Amino acid sequence: MALRQKTLPAVRSTGEDHRATPFELFFDLVYVFAITQLTGSMARERDANGVFQGLLMLALLWGTWSGYTWLGNHSRADGGLLRGGMVVAMAAMFVVGLTIPEAWADGPGALVLVGAYLVVRWVHLMVFAVAASGDTGLRRQIAITWLPMTASAALLVSGTLLGSGTQMLLFAVALVVDWVGIYLTARNGHWRLRSPAHMTERHGLFLILAIGExxxxxxxxxxxxxxxxxxxxxxxxxxxxxxxxxxxxxDVVAGAAERRLSGVRGEEQVILAVEAYTYGHFPIIAGILLTALGVEGVVAHAVEGEPLGVFSALALHGGVALYLVGHLLFRLRMQRTLGRRRLAAACAALAAAPAAVLLPSLAGLAGVVAILAALIAVERARHASRNGQGRASVGDRPPAAGLIT
Known part of the structure; x- marks a missing residue:
């Protein structure tokens, strides 16, 4: 019996100084593939329905990635049971990515996608339950999470079987049930955040991968x-x-947010991480994906000198605006204040969209670059002015003063 216990895969707990592991970056590669598939599908559809379907699928993927980020924050992902479970999840997520082009078409593709997606979810909760051994509160929290996840799974399977427009509706309802259910149970629950640095670093690295798109x-x-x-x-x-x-x-936001998250403790820290990162980062990621879709449209029509068109103009300018709005929501949750400059830049991006529809594609893209570059220049000038007046540098600011205003 003792020999059998020694051969069980180990679960190694993390500490406050834990950072992202190379294996977690390797794990993210299947999400890069899935996001590339999503962008390709939306580019082929080139309509509002395709964009909605793409963002809906992105939200489902984001929920799974967030779950494994919390798991890796609790226990090291690069060994033992966690590594084995995450390898299984990688294989299942790769199947999800492969079937994304068939997700909304008649045939078995959608059912295969949902089945693989549910494997990713189930493996996460089962491995997390084992990793939480000895922590009664956390194991109870994981058990409660099965409830919204099971209801969501039933809706997803029903949507694939019914097909057509019903599928999209039931997928949307499944997402709401899952996200709202998990959020409500998390607010007064027993999730653990052992390393704020790991949480912020993982989201920053995923954002880089999204920008790579x-x-x-x-x-x-x-x-x-x-x-x-x-x-x-x-x-x-x-x-x-x-x-x-x-x-x-x-340049400023990521470091300041990490200091803010590290500056609180207990339940307040967990709720801040859930709201600002698990939920609050989704608009930022979605904005990047839409921006990439718009950029692809510009490059594809640059040689002809044709107008950008409604679809690519709205994707480009709307994506940038959504990205900046995501920053506003993130700041609002972290500091309870509003970033006026980024709000103005988001409004400028939206206001320029009608002109971009009619202008040559290069002009529309140049306009977006000009708006973003002007925002960066204004924010950097403001920080330089603060430093010139004898205030603390960006790296030495207290958490409450670190984010862009």
Whole structure:
């Protein structure tokens, strides 16, 4: 009996100084593939229905990734039971990615997708229950989570069997049941946040992977086109958008948010992580995905010099606006204040969308770069002014003063 216990896969707990492991980055690769599939599907559909379906699927994927992030925060993901469970989840998530193009079509694809998705969810909860051994409160919380997840699963399976427009409706209801149910049970529940640094780092790394999708979009839009000055300019502007999206999150926001999360304790810290990261980061990720979709449309039509069109213009400008609104919501939850400059930039992006519909595609993309670059310049000038007046530098600010205002 003692020998059998020694051969059981170990579960290693984490501490406050725990950071993201290389295995977790490896785990994220299947999500990169799935997001690329989502972007490709929306680009082929090129209508509001396709965008809604894509964002709905993204929300389902985001929920699974968030669950494994909390698991990796509780116990190390790079060994023993967790690594084995996450390898199984990777295989299932890869199947989800493969079947995304068939998710809304008649045939077995949607049912295979839902089955693989549920495997990802079930493995997460089962492994988490084992990892939480000895923690009665956490194990009770995991058991409660099965309730909204099971109800959501029934709706997903029903949607795939009924098909057509009913599928999209039931998928949306399933998402609401799952997200609302988990949120409500988490507010007064027993989830554990052992390492704020790990939580913030994992979300930052996923955001980088999402921004990488906008870089991939440049290549996808340029595929098969002869090299020309217009194409090169479109590619440069597309990379500039990706750089701006990265800058706006990582220059100040990411570090200040980590300090804020580390500055609270207990239940307040858990709720802050749930609301600001698990739920609050989804609009940011969705905004990046839509922006990438718009960038791909620009690059694909740059050589012809044609107008950007309604679909690509709304995806590009709406994606940037949603990304900035996500920042506003994130700041509002972290500090209870509103970022006026980013709100103004989001409004400017939306206001420029009608003109981008009619202007050449390069002009629309250049306008977005100009808005984002101007926002960065204004924010950097404000910080330089603060530092010039003898205030603390960005890295030394107390948590309450760290985010962009």
């Amino acid at each position: 906008s870089v991939i979009a440049v290549g996808a839009g340029a595929a098969g086109q002869p090299v020309s000055a217009a194409l090169l300019l479109a590619a440069i502007l597309g990379i500039a958008v990706a750089v701006c999206l990265w800058w706006l999150y990582f």
